[in-house]
Each structure stands twice: as structure tokens, then as C-alpha cells.
Amino acid sequence: MLIKQKTKSLFLSTFFISSACFSQAHNVSAGYLKPDDPLVVQNLEEWQDLKFGLFMHWGTYSQWGIVESWSLCPEDESWTQRKPEHGKSYNEYVKNYENLQTTFNPVEFNPQKWADAAKKAGMKYVVFTTKHHDGFTMFDTKESDYKITSPKTPFSKNPKADVTKEIFNTFRKDGFKIGAYFSKPDWHSENYWWPYFPPKDRNVNYDPKKYPERWDSFKKFTFNQLNEITSNYGKIDILWLDGGWVRPFKTIDPSVEWQRTIKVEQDIDMDKIGTMARKNQPGIIVVDRTVPGKWENYVTPEQAVPEHALSIPWESCITMGDSFSYVPNDQYKSSQKIIETLIKIISRGGNYLMNIAPGPNGDYDPIVYERLKEISNWMDKNQSAVFATRSAEPYHDGNFYYTQSKDTKTLNVFHIDDTTEYKTPSVLNVTLPEKFKPKSLKILGMGSKIQWKQTGNRIEIKLPEERTKLKLATVIQMTK
Template identity: 30%
Template sequence: MKKLAAFCLLLLALQGKAQTNAQLDPKILTSKKVMDQFMDLRFGLFIHWGPVSLRGTEIGWSRHSKVPAAEYDTLYRQFNPVKFNAEEWVKTASDAGMKYLTITAKHHDGFCLWPSAYTDYNITATPFKKDVVGLLAKACKKYHIKFCIYYSVLDWHHPDYPIDNPDDTTAKGIRKDARMDQYVVYMKNQLKELVTGYDPYMLWFDGPWEKPWTPEMAVDVYTYLKTLKKDLIINNRLGKAFSGTGASGTSTFLGDFDTPEQRIGDLDMNTPWETCMTICEQWAWKPDDKMKSLQTCIQTLAKVAGGNGNLLFNVGPRSDGAIEPAQVARLKEMGDWLRKYGAAIYNTHGGPYNPNSKYAATRSGNKVYVHVFDQSQPTIELPAMPGVKVNKAYLLKGAAVKLTTAADRFTITLPAVLPDANDTVVVLETDKPALSVAPIK
């Protein structure tokens, strides 16, 4: 088994561009074992929430635009989410088959969902007063969900952060008396509160693109965090080369995993990645927001896993603290599907085929799981896997299917009625480890 594992790891190293963290001391990087365990989870819940839910506009970004800053910055005085129940939120994640949860402890608007000692702009200043972060951390332990925290690098509210309005480059949008060095101290103090107070599994940073934040600050904060918790997982958005810039595999990449946003990442067998995506259209709660269909939700998860990534799927609870019942129901439907077909998602690797509109593929051991999306075709053709023989083919949780092989392809004959209209999983059992096959385009 050890030789087989080493062989598979070598193949993975050869199949993709190497992730780099050239600015960091290799000794402080999160271990491969911890990152492999994180990637095995495959599915998590993202939650964007705060006083802005009183207006139904986007968190952070609507300050100065749809909501005047003077009004936005005082919404906390009315924020009293009496229906907030941390256990209900976490149970929603558990019922959906999610394995981790990430809460926006501080977004770009600077409001803190925990009782920070370093600012009065926090949950204790609201009529609600309860520690949202602490209650969620406790509930996650009960339901065996990994607890993670989102924290924004930028802060348009804080007096020491130079930018007040990102859309106004005149003197009005800049704080002339701000001190970025003091703001970094503030950040470190708050991050220490979060790490030592709530022991998060992962920190999810955002907002590194503005000029006041420098690459040197990013390296400093990553290094500092590793003095607090050695194997704390940290995403790539501390660094300036965040997702969408082609940063993965370059010398400017900093962090433990990449984070494509509102899109499915490319098949990557080397750099860990996680797609963050909304279940509706807006990150924070919006009245009558359009929700994705169950088919889109399930196929998105399958395509993400097929690309060797995780899916962090977002909901925005209402101002009363409840998640929209329709969103809870949709997530439960995803969980129902996972209870049947989770073997094709959890603890798998992506590939060897690139996900597309007709199918995706995941693999584990000597099995390739083909996720069939197109219900209209009687057969599905796949390129052959070089050097690998398919011994048998069958439906996951079902009967055998006919497999015809040629030198360059496999043809799977599908049943007249597929067992799942959203994603029918066909299992191909191979004579060699499925992971030994290089990605096939």
C-alpha cells in the first residue's frame, strides 16, 4: 500500500503545475496531510450575514452605493435577529451533506459578529448582543462540522484603514489621517482573538486587492498566524495574487488553496482549490432572490469534485436570523442525493476526464465514477484511459450496464430510464489504480 500511495503521489506531482509559496518558510506551511483531509470534505456552507440584511442589499459593497455610509454604519443599532439559532444553521449544513461551515465574522464593512475587544463596532453593540461566532463554533462541534471563519483584509469602516469608499478616488474617499501600520496591528489582535477564542479549522481571507495592503503584510500575517496554530488552513486571499489572476502555480501565489469565485475551477491535480458560489444571486440576503435549480446545484457539486475541488455553497440569512425555508429545502434535497451517491463525491479525486455539460468524473481506489448529466442520449462515449482496462461497469446503487471498448474509447449503454434525472452515477472498475491515469482532455 505504501508503494502504491507513493506512486500515486508522484503521478499527481507530474500532472499539474506546482503550487508555490516562494515568500514563505516551508516549515510553516500547512501539512499535506491536513490539506488532503480538507479536500476530502468536498462540500461546505458559506454564510454571508450581518446588519446589512436589514436592507436586503449586498454586504459591504452596497455601503456608499445603494445605502448611504452614514445609514449603513448605523444599521447595527436595529439589528436584532431574534430567530437566529446556531444549531438550526449547522443542522441545515449537516442535512445537506456539508462537512464544514464558514461564517463572515468580519466583511469589508468592518462589522464584527463576535464581541471583539478592539472595536465597539461589533455584535455586543446591537440589541441582539449574542456572540454569533461563538454560538456557531459550539454548534459545529455538536454536529461534527468543521468550523471556519471569513475575515476581510480591507475594512472601509475602520479609521486606520485608508480607503473609506472604493468607488471614490478623490480626497473624499480617502482617510488622510489613517495609519495602515496601526490597522495591521488591529488585524493581528482580532485574528488572535478568533484563533485562540474559537479554534477555527480554516481562515478564509478576502479583500487583498486594494493598494494599502502589500505582499509584505500578507507574508507577515500568514507567518504570525502559524505561530498561533501550526496547521491552521489559510486560503490564498491574504496574498495579492488572489483567484482569477492566474496566480496558481506562480511565484506570487500565497496560501494553502486557491478560491475561484462564482465559477467552477479547472481540473487541477496539484493545487488544492475551492469554488465559492451563491445558492441564489446575491451573497447577502435579498428579497425574492432567484435560487438555483436542484439540477444546477447537484451538477455544480459534481463538476467541482470532478475538477478535484471543493464547493463552498453560500446562503444569506434574513435579518431575523432565519435562513429562507426554500433554501433550506434545496440544501436538504442535495443532502438526500448525497446520501445515495456520496461515495462518488467524498474522499475522491477529480478526473481523469475534464468536467463538461454532459458528464464529470471522480475517482477513488480502482473506481472511476462517471456523473451523467445528459438524459437525452442512449449512450455516452468516453476517451480510453491509456494503460488501464475496465473490468466492469454498473450503476452506483444499481445494476450492470453494457460497456463496449475500442482502442481509443469506451461506450456506455445507459438504461432507458436513468435512476436520477440530475446526476446518474456509473461506476467503472479498473484493473489499476484510477489515480494512475493522467488527466484526459
């Protein structure tokens, strides 16, 4: 997966890939426009301070342990594969998939347990899938009966049936910023995939210009659902819109393979949606993924991290396991790998949105809590170098990565080793940014006095035996 991006101020070359994954590539769109609404600018600044967020893909598909939604899409791609035991024909498969609604009963759902673990691990915002491409809503929409609160769904009898409300209220109470993921395409809607025609790919299966009344009905449906989310679920800080093929035809980038599959106009009227969202939620960040313009307030590389610092707001969404959705026996990344990824992202000016997928019972895999506890142990000692920081030159030098306080008086230098289990060396030789002359230096999490010597733009640091207690990564903090 190679992703390329050209902004107004710099050119990004390749991204490195953080994992093998069951998902599609997302390009990062060119032509970023800085918001001019002061409340949005303030919200973006606060969001950039948070650095570490929790992403959750969850729906009826967790019962089969398959990729979210994509098996419904009639494209021959790795993430669209259907298991024969779930249906011998495409139509039978779709019927059985949609029938998952009638068995979805995640009785172990306890958002406070998630919030407690995420908060201790240093996560400060949450983005939850209120509706993915399959159209099943995890909130109490009035626009469809294909929802978790429908009488057809066993969990509807549970007092916590509106899981979106429960998640948002719980995480908001614990100080998290709240993000609502929402899919613009809806493969369950008869006004997106019209049953008169078979679906051909991920796109609308008719020409909206030829059948404008049907497309207008879909636009109204989408608008109404987003109005529900931004009106009925308390303060929402981020509206995270996925499904970038639903876009004005003029915005298509023909250099991007999946965008070349878009053959018809799919303008959803983002001006109307965005204006409504800002009226309901003043200052809300709108992320219309991969669609350049005023409604893509930050960009979102997926399962990848830019090789260089970006001068625009950005966030990498990366899975803790291999999949965005729950799959049995998923391969979860080590806590060291997660911390290394966080360090690389924040050194380049971004945020890390780490996806954890709840299972069909309504809880995470037990190994997730182990990882979060290990991350929390590291974060307890090193959080001052992570949060409310910005990138700092030289950004990256060998195994060293840099951030700085927003007033530029404090420099943080992270030392990692992404080739083996981390052990802090007895001596660290660090390159300093130009004109940075530290007056004090400490190793976070270490109480012993540190010996250090500056020669030109280099510092040699000698670490005592106490260094062996440091895990995952070492953080040097200097103040001028």
C-alpha cells in the same frame, strides 16, 4: 467576468461564469507556493477530500436586503449602488447604514438547523464572515464597539449573541472543518478610512508611508482581532482573508483592473499575522486571497469555475442565489444546477464553497431548505464518487465528467445534461482513461444488474427501466 491564471505548471484559459452576481471579480493569483509545514500539508490534503463547503455572508446589511458592505464604497460600480430611501447624501447613507447596528436582532438564529441541513446535503466544512469590509464584527471583539455583542445591538441580550462562537461550536460538533472569513480592509476603522479625508475608493484613504503611526495602529488593530479569532473560538482549520487590495505594493499585478487602483503601500505584515495564526492554530490553512506567496495556501476563483483541471489546491466560491448577501426574492439555483456545478468543480480537482445568506431574522429563505433536501437525496446515493476523490483524465468528455479514488482503483464517471431537465438515457457510451480496464461496473442508486461491453477504450452501458428513478445526474462507478 473573465479570469486568467498562470501557475508554474499549467496555463488556465477562460473561466466560465456560473451566475450573474452582485460582487466584484477576483483574479486567481499566479506563482503558487506549496506550503512546507507538514501540518498545513496534511490539513490541505484533508480539506481537498471534503469537496463541498458552506459559505455564509451575514451582517447588519441583511436588514436592508442589499449587497454586503459595498454600498459604502464610493466607486461607481454595479455592486456599490445606494438606494435613495437609505440616505440622500453619501454621509447620510453611511450614518444610516452604521445605525443598522441598533436594530439588528435576528431572533430566529439557530445554527443547529443550518448544520443539520448542510450535513445531510453533504457539506463538510463551513466558512463564516466574522467581519466583512464594513467593519461590523459578528464576534465579541475587544478592539471595537461596532459588533454584534455591543449593548448598542439588540441581539447582544440574546444568550447566542456571539454568533461566530455559536456557529463554530455547532458545526465543529457535527464534524465540519471550521473556516473564519475576515476582511483585511475595515471601512469603519478611523485608521483605514481616516475621517480627516473622504474615502475615494476601496483603498486606504491616506498614504501609509506619510502617516506611518496611523497605519501601524491599523496593523495592530487587525493583528489583535485575528489573534482573538484564532485564540478564543476553538479549533479553526481555515483563515480565509478577503480584501486583496490590502497587500504589499510589490505584489500588485497591473494586468488586473482592480489592482491598478492601488496607489499606495498597504502591507499588513502577513508574516506576523500568519506566524501568530499558526502558533495559535497549528496547521491552519491561510488563504490570503489573490496575494501570491506563502500565505495563499489555496486559490479562490469567485462565481466561476476553471475550464480545465488545476494542479494546485483551489476552491470556487459561488452563491446559491444571485447574491452573496441576503436580498428579498433572490433567484436560487436549481438543485440540478448545483449538482452540475459540483461535478464540474470536483472533476477539475477543486472544492465547491456554496454561499447561503441568512436573512435579518436569523434564518435562511425556506427555498434553501428545499434545495438542500433535494441535494441530500442525490448525495445519499452518490457520495462515494464525490468525497475523498481526485480528478482523473480525460476530466471531461462531452456530458461526462471524471473523478477517481486516491488509490486510482475506482473510476467515477458522472453524466449530466446542463441544457434541460435531467433524464438518464437508456444507453451511455463512455470513454475510458488510457489503460483503465474495469472488472466491475455499477450505477450508483440503481439495484438492477447493468449490461455493459468494452470495446477498446469505449464502454457501452445499457440501463434498465429503473433508470427513470435517477435524478439530477447519473454516476457510473467502475473498479479495476
